[in-house]
Amino acid sequence: NAGVTQTPKFQVLKTGQSMTLQCAQDMNHNSMYWYRQDPGMGLRLIYYSASEGTTDKGEVPNGYNVSRLNKREFSLRLESAAPSQTSVYFCASSEWNRDPGRKAFFGQGTRLTVV
Amino acid sequence: QKEVEQDPGPLSVPEGAIVSLNCTYSNSAFQYFMWYRQYSRKGPELLMYTYSSGNKEDGRFTAQVDKSSKYISLFIRDSQPSDSATYLCAINTGTASKLTFGTGTRLQVTL
Numbered sequence: 001n002a003g004v005t006q007t008p009k010f011q012v013l014k015t016g017q018s019m020t021l022q023c024a025q026d027m028n029h030n031s032m033y034w035y036r037q038d039p040g041m042g043l044r045l046i047y048y049s050a051s052e053g054t055t056d057k058g059e060v061p062n063g064y065n066v067s068r069l070n071k072r073e074f075s076l077r078l079e080s081a082a083p084s085q086t087s088v089y090f091c092a093s094s095e096w097n098r099d100p101g102r103k104a105f106f107g108q109g110t111r112l113t114v115v
Numbered sequence: 116q117k118e119v120e121q122d123p124g125p126l127s128v129p130e131g132a133i134v135s136l137n138c139t140y141s142n143s144a145f146q147y148f149m150w151y152r153q154y155s156r157k158g159p160e161l162l163m164y165t166y167s168s169g170n171k172e173d174g175r176f177t178a179q180v181d182k183s184s185k186y187i188s189l190f191i192r193d194s195q196p197s198d199s200a201t202y203l204c205a206i207n208t209g210t211a212s213k214l215t216f217g218t219g220t221r222l223q224v225t226l
Binding site: 004030031033035040041042043044045048050056058090092094096103104105106107108109 | 121123149156157158159160161164203205207212213214215216217218219
């Protein structure tokens with residue numbers, strides 16, 4: 001009964017380092033999302049994948065890249081981390097076009113600090 | 116203008132109070148309206164959803180949508196300390212998968 005699993009849960013990076021945040025869902029959902037959450041800013045969409053094989057930019061895509069590896073997995077990559085990318089990152093999935101509630105299921109988050 | 120506006124609070128109420136949480140949105144194309152609850156250091160969880168205008172009730176929670184005013188509300192009756200969390204409104208057009216969230220309102224219910 002895992003739902004959406006994110007790894008790692010915590011990470012500290014130095015400015016300029018790269019890293020990939022991993023996300024996997026076991027609910028056979030078509031759509032997956034990456035959000036960042038900052039104090040006073042709420043959840044802001046970075047990238048999303050409406051279905052396997054497609055990705056689209058969200059509200060704040062600069063500095064990030066994504067890969068929809070297969071239907072289960074959607075990774076977020078920071079090529080050259082900056083202190084402005086210090087945030088809590090959430091992955092989510094949904095079956096939006098077959099679910100009247102448009103429910104999104106979230107992972108537990110990755111707390112990233114860039115120093 | 117942001118697509119969804121939400122008062123960030125914090126909002127502090129005594130146990131048993133009625134709580135009203137609100138959001139406004141700008142795009143009349145939005146059809147689906149959701150409320151998520153997020154406890155500290157956890158991911159958001161769906162609390163309620165409504166489609167189009169009207170009210171929806173679930174136990175102590177009532178979600179209300181007024182599409183003519185582009186205004187959505189969540190009412191919590193008989194609030195409990197366990198309701199202390201951040202409440203985020205979210206909206207979707209119904210024709211695309213993208214969910215847009217408000218900034219969230221932090222609620223504290225005190226004994």
